[in-house]
Amino acid sequence: MMKLPTNILLPFLLILTCYNHHVSHMMIHAQTQSADSCNSNLNLGNEEITFDTNSLNCIPVWSSEDFILRYSQAGPNLWSFVLSAPNTNSYIAMGFSPNGRMVGSSAIVGWMATDGSANMKRYLLGGQTPAQVLPDQGDLQIVGNTSSLFSSSSRLYMAFQLVTNQPSQRLLYAVGDSSNPLPQAPSFRLTQHRTETATRLNYASGQGTRIKAPYSNLKRAHGILNMLGWGILIPIGVLVARYLKHLDPLWFYAHSGIQSLGFIFGLSGVIAGFVLDNRLDAKVGKHKGLGITILVYGCLQILALLARPSIDAKTRKYWNWYHYSVGRIMIVTAIVNIFYGIHLAKAGSSWNAGYGVFLGIYVITVLVLEIRMCKKK
Incomplete structure (x- = not known):
């Protein structure tokens, strides 16, 4: 076999090394972007969230489903929330419960429709059947122009501000079942969730504990x-x-x-x-x-x-x-x-x-x- 001179091979070796380094950097960057944690800053661009996110507290609220909640008190009667969760082609939900139970609580639910449009609605969880989960009802007062839901790096981000003196410490989280249809107009009926959990959050300390199911x-x-x-x-x-x-x-x-x-x-x-x-x-x-x-x-x-x-x-x-x-x-x-x-x-x-x-x-x-x-x- 003919042996090529070193001065001819060297440029190709340099190009190959730079290419491999660039690809590795892109893969690491993509893996970093696809995850979210409280160790990383919330850098999503000003066009996505309309309120200030620099002073938000951060806590992993549901480790098995990788739910991360950021929150802060933005004013005397105003609270900011950003919920981050993996995009499983279904809805994510966050509820505020007076007693830790799902029935009787009010929730905010968000999902990306099949056409790519973002949807976010309030629900009153009046019972255990889909017919008893009522859209556009409940006691949550959301500041309308602050609500947003978007997808970034395979995750859903649901941002909103509540008008309240003190939000309920008993918080509920749920994930929809991707095998069930997403809510659609005009009824926007919410199908049965795949799994759910209930937690108690101390807003002052940022400590969260799981609430055991009733009885x-x-x-x-x-x-x-x-x-x-x-x-x-x-x-x-x-x-x-x-x-x-x-x-x-x-x-x-x-x-x-x-x-x-x-x-x-x-x-x-x-x-x-x-x-x-x-x-x-x-x-x-x-x-x-x-x-x-x-x-x-x-x-x-x-x-x-x-x-x-x-x-x-x-x-x-x-x-x-x-x-x-x-x-x-x-x-x-x-x-x-x-x-x-x-x-x-x-x-x-x-x-x-x-x-x-x-x-x-x-x-x-x-x-x-x-x-x-x-x-x-």
Whole structure:
């Protein structure tokens, strides 16, 4: 091969080095521009935000969704806000709540339409359904010529000023679901959010803390009691009755004790559910109906135990059919309602995975014991 002189290669090497350095600089610059943090200044140009942003306090208010809030008191009865969040092709929302709950609060919602136009509206969160979320209502007094929403470096910026002596410290944030349509004229109906959170902000210190959902401990107790009672103990009691009958009469006392304990836990969970329904007025009719059905099945099993005929009675065969059938239907219904309840509560994949692991072990145990029983026969 012919070897080129160094004085010919040197200019090309210099050009290549400068090009690589320029590309790397552009990539670093692009990555920097696509992010926002409280360590960076809000340099978006005077044409985007009409009020002064130099003295805004900054706090990350929702780390999992990368929400950043900047705020300051601009006058005796005037407050400035700039909310920054990733542009997920859906809406972002910030609400001011009197009690930390979504229902009854007033919110400001912003989104970029498919044609690129910016939209920003007030909403009154009058209920939990989209029809109860009312546009252009609520108690927020926004200075009209200060409101703006725009996209910059893959983020949405929602800026506004409120006329108020002291904004509510209980703030709500929500992200829309990109699979749902954006609000459109004339109704501007807001679809169900993908996720939300509630925080308490001390405006003087800039410290923010997350507000636990109302009755969160009662919700957790409702789920645990029902899962433990109807979904774990009672199925285990069925295993005892079917595969341990050679340990007579121990199997009967173990079966009765486990089922009774499961019924007590399940009944306590249903009662907790009624209390939640009364306090939260949640729209969970199907879940509630299934829970009542399971409770009825459990009561029927208790009554069947009290009316159990002797083992040599002619009606014992029919009683067995009834007892086995109602018990199995109750367990299947309970399993369905447990997963449905996890879905309604948005409890996360850990609850599904935990109960799914138990069901997997349970099914494997049943298969092994059933095979052993068949071999003995």
